[in-house]
Amino acid sequence: xxxxxxxFAGLKLDRADNLRADPERMAELAGPDARLLRLEGLIxxxxxxxxxxxxxxxxxGDDAExxxxxxxxxxxxxAAVPADGDTDPAYTRRETWAxxxxxxxxxxxxxxxxxxxxxxxxxxRFCARCGGPTRIAKGGWQRDCTGAACAAQHFPRVDPxxxxxxxxxxRLLLGRSPRFPEGSYSALAGFVEPGxxxxxxxxxxxxxxxxxxxxDVSYIASQPWPFPSQLMIACHAHADDxxxxxxxxxxxxxxxxxxxxxxxxxENGAESRSFRAPTPQAIARHMLQWWLEEER
Amino acid sequence: xxxxxxxFAGLKLDRADNLRADPERMAELAGPDARLLRLEGLIxxxxxxxxxxxxxxxxxGDDAExxxxxxxxxxxxxAAVPADGDTDPAYTRRETWAxxxxxxxxxxxxxxxxxxxxxxxxxxRFCARCGGPTRIAKGGWQRDCTGAACAAQHFPRVDPxxxxxxxxxxRLLLGRSPRFPEGSYSALAGFVEPGxxxxxxxxxxxxxxxxxxxxDVSYIASQPWPFPSQLMIACHAHADDxxxxxxxxxxxxxxxxxxxxxxxxxENGAESRSFRAPTPQAIARHMLQWWLEEER
Numbered sequence: 204x205x206x207x208x209x210x211f212a213g214l215k216l217d218r219a220d221n222l223r224a225d226p227e228r229m230a231e232l233a234g235p236d237a238r239l240l241r242l243e244g245l246i247x248x249x250x251x252x253x254x255x256x257x258x259x260x261x262x263x264g265d266d267a268e269x270x271x272x273x274x275x276x277x278x279x280x281x282a283a284v285p286a287d288g289d290t291d292p293a294y295t296r297r298e299t300w301a302x303x304x305x306x307x308x309x310x311x312x313x314x315x316x317x318x319x320x321x322x323x324x325x326x327x328r329f330c331a332r333c334g335g336p337t338r339i340a341k342g343g344w345q346r347d348c349t350g351a352a353c354a355a356q357h358f359p360r361v362d363p364x365x366x367x368x369x370x371x372x373x374r375l376l377l378g379r380s381p382r383f384p385e386g387s388y389s390a391l392a393g394f395v396e397p398g399x400x401x402x403x404x405x406x407x408x409x410x411x412x413x414x415x416x417x418x419d420v421s422y423i424a425s426q427p428w429p430f431p432s433q434l435m436i437a438c439h440a441h442a443d444d445x446x447x448x449x450x451x452x453x454x455x456x457x458x459x460x461x462x463x464x465x466x467x468x469x470e471n472g473a474e475s476r477s478f479r480a481p482t483p484q485a486i487a488r489h490m491l492q493w494w495l496e497e498e499r
Numbered sequence: 500x501x502x503x504x505x506x507f508a509g510l511k512l513d514r515a516d517n518l519r520a521d522p523e524r525m526a527e528l529a530g531p532d533a534r535l536l537r538l539e540g541l542i543x544x545x546x547x548x549x550x551x552x553x554x555x556x557x558x559x560g561d562d563a564e565x566x567x568x569x570x571x572x573x574x575x576x577x578a579a580v581p582a583d584g585d586t587d588p589a590y591t592r593r594e595t596w597a598x599x600x601x602x603x604x605x606x607x608x609x610x611x612x613x614x615x616x617x618x619x620x621x622x623x624r625f626c627a628r629c630g631g632p633t634r635i636a637k638g639g640w641q642r643d644c645t646g647a648a649c650a651a652q653h654f655p656r657v658d659p660x661x662x663x664x665x666x667x668x669x670r671l672l673l674g675r676s677p678r679f680p681e682g683s684y685s686a687l688a689g690f691v692e693p694g695x696x697x698x699x700x701x702x703x704x705x706x707x708x709x710x711x712x713x714x715d716v717s718y719i720a721s722q723p724w725p726f727p728s729q730l731m732i733a734c735h736a737h738a739d740d741x742x743x744x745x746x747x748x749x750x751x752x753x754x755x756x757x758x759x760x761x762x763x764x765x766e767n768g769a770e771s772r773s774f775r776a777p778t779p780q781a782i783a784r785h786m787l788q789w790w791l792e793e794e795r
Contacts, residue, residue: 212696220707221746288628290651316694323693329630331623331653332584336630344692357627359693363659363730396640397619397655397728398612400508401721411516422718425697432693434659450517 209426210484211315213308216273216280223271223342232279233269235261240272240282240317245289246299247314253305255314270320270343272313282317284339288325289431303484311484319432320344323359326431330355364433365404366392368490369417371442375465375494376413377478378449378457388458388468388478389487395436405438413457414448417441423493426486435486439494465491505722506780507611509604512569512576519567519638528575529565531557536568536578536613541585542595543610549601551610566616566639568609578613580635584621585727599780607780615728616640619655622727626651660729661700662688664786665713667738671761671790672709673774674745674753683775684754684764685783688731701734709753710744713737719789722782731782735790761787 207213222228241248241256250256260269260281268284289296303311320343327346330337335350337357348355367390369376377388393408395401402420409417417440426435449457460468464477469491473479481487503509518524537544537552546552556565556577564580585592599607616639623642626633631646633653644651663686665672673684689704691697698716705713713736722731745753756764760773765787769775777783 208699209696211694212699214694214699218692218703221748224748312694316692319693326651327627329625329627331625331627331633334625334630334632337627355622358658358690360656361659361691361693362654363657394654395657395730396514396612397615397657398507398510398608398723398725400505400723401730401732403504403508403510407514427694427696429694434691434697436697452517452520 208308208312209424209486209489210308210311211427211429212312212425214273214312214316215309216275216313218273219271220344223344229271229342232271233260233281235259237261238278238280239263239269240280240314242282242285242321244285244287245318245322246296247302247306249302249305255306255310268324268339268343270317270324270339272317280313282321284321284324284343286325288322315427315429318429319361319427320359322429322431327357330357360432361427362433363395363401363404363436364392364428365395365401365408365436365438366390366487366490367405367409367417367420367438367440368423368494369409369413369415369440369442370494371415371445371459374445374459374461375491376409376415376442376447376457377460378412378454380453381455383455384479386479387481388456388460389481389485390437390490391454391457392435392487401436401438405440409440409442412450412453414446414450415442415444418443423490424486428486437486437490462495466495469495504604504608505720505782505785506604506607507723507725508608508721510569510608510612511605512571512609514569515567516640519640525567525638528567529556529577531555533557534574534576535559535565536576536610538578538581538617540581540583541614541618542592543598543602545598545601551602551606564620564635564639566613566620566635568613576609578617580617580620580639582621584618611723611725614725615657615723616655618725618727623653626653656728657723658729659691659697659700659732660688660724661691661697661704661732661734662686662783662786663701663705663713663716663734663736664719664790665705665709665711665736665738666790667711667741667755670741670755670757671787672705672711672738672743672753673756674708674750676749677751679751680775683777684752684756685777685781686733686786687750687753688783691732697732697734701736705736705738708746708749710742710746711738711740714739719786720782724782733782733786758791762791765791 237260330348333353337346395404423437468480533556626644629649633642691700719733764776
């Protein structure tokens with residue numbers, strides 16, 4: 204987990220945030236020949252080389268909303284805000300996932316970051332404060348309310364989520380949501396709420412979902428997750444007791460797994476006799492790998 | 500920093516999130532005699548005992564929007580959404596800060612969490628997706644769009660912010676924003692953007708604001724910050740070089756400080772000959788303390 208960027212992290216672009224606030228420079232960069240990420244809505248369109256495809260900003264109408272993704276070798280990259288954001292959950296998006304499975308790490312990071320911002324724009328065309336229309340600003344890293352009496356500024360949202368390895372006596376607590384594929388288990392997770400630290404969010408989530416009290420919460424790693432825009436914060440925690448009280452509105456099942464069972468799941472995929480491990484794009488899978496490697 | 504909750508963390512309430520989704524139970528708990536946090540807008544009203552004051556839900560009109568804060572010794576606590584959210588920055592709110600200086604840690608956590616959610620409601624009375632009115636839902640932990648064609652659900656926002664101790668050769672990089680009180684310096688900080696990890700956000704912010712490249716970013720601690728609703732994520736990083744290129748749109752100055760200078764600032768307050776340290780409520784001050792205590 205430490206050392207190499209996790210999937211969706213490791214963006215190679217220079218975000219060049221100093222250019223965003225300069226409308227003239229932005230207009231100059233977004234000329235008709237500027238590179239534009241090819242998407243169908245939010246679905247990436249890959250070429251035969253299994254790479255992201257690029258068009259030109261000139262292909263778009265004048266009313267297109269453009270997001271400045273950053274500079275790659277000095278060249279500006281853009282993407283256009285789609286008509287609609289995503290309302291269906293990520294795991295139902297088979298076309299998107301098929302494409303993601305083909306992308307290398309650099310393109311995965313580029314697509315993920317673009318997707319989060321584009322989806323946010325598509326779902327924030329109005330001002331939450333006054334209900335008036337908003338317009339894109341600062342190269343796509345802001346939206347401004349157009350109502351003179353309000354003029355609120357809005358910024359792309361990032362939602363911090365804790366995801367945790369809970370350990371007791373050498374075993375790990377994993378759970379399955381009713382919407383998981385059959386046999387799949389993963390680390391418990393939940394959004395950080397206003398008024399709590401990361402460590403408190405971890406303890407609250409585990410208590411709510413599995414009825415287990417934890418101590419010694421420690422940070423492992425973090426990952427951006429673009430469905431739509433989470434910051435996954437991976438932690439480890441110790442449980443003093445292994446008795447479970449499962450919140451059945453959240454989890455279908457939760458169980459303690461041994462190192463052998465976790466290893467079996469990671470090594471044998473669908474053939475595993477213990478459980479189906481999370482997808483390679485998910486930080487949860489890397490956390491399990493880390494747990495096996497870490498001698499504690 | 501580790502071991503004891505930071506200011507605004509350490510909430511003693513049971514958030515009882517399982518009750519939020521039960522409208523009948525919520526209505527029952529929010530009866531006329533239920534306890535209601537006394538606020539003037541978002542400003543806490545303290546009694547002569549320097550404690551938060553409580554009224555009754557029955558004091559409010561029928562159209563008041565109530566947030567269920569949680570259970571304290573089995574008793575439900577509520578707060579009402581004010582007419583307006585905060586638009587002025589936190590540091591200009593002298594009345595609020597005077598009150599916060601008097602509160603003990605438990606009440607600081609209770610007020611901070613309540614403030615974040617209340618402010619979010621006041622600034623989200625409309626649907627960002629369609630512009631239609633929203634209404635409070637799930638005991639104040641959600642807002643629903645009232646438009647039948649949209650029906651979007653919205654959740655209280657928490658914005659992850661990185662704040663970092665950048666170290667080079669035993670000295671620490673601190674900066675001052677033009678809006679800081681005279682002589683004040685603090686740790687550099689910035690919002691996590693979509694598409695980046697915590698560690699990447701730290702490196703990007705330091706490079707943008709001070710022109711310094713960092714390595715070996717490590718997590719220290721986290722804190723909820725209710726102005727309006729940040730999750731402060733404290734990190735440490737090493738710089739290989741101490742040459743600074745300051746972004747003057749963000750910082751008025753940035754400098755390297757020795758341990759003696761940091762100690763002087765923490766111990767001598769306004770009398771310090773080096774700089775004025777951050778307020779005790781800010782995680783930045785606790786990070787400086789931690790740096791002095793940690794032998795690295």
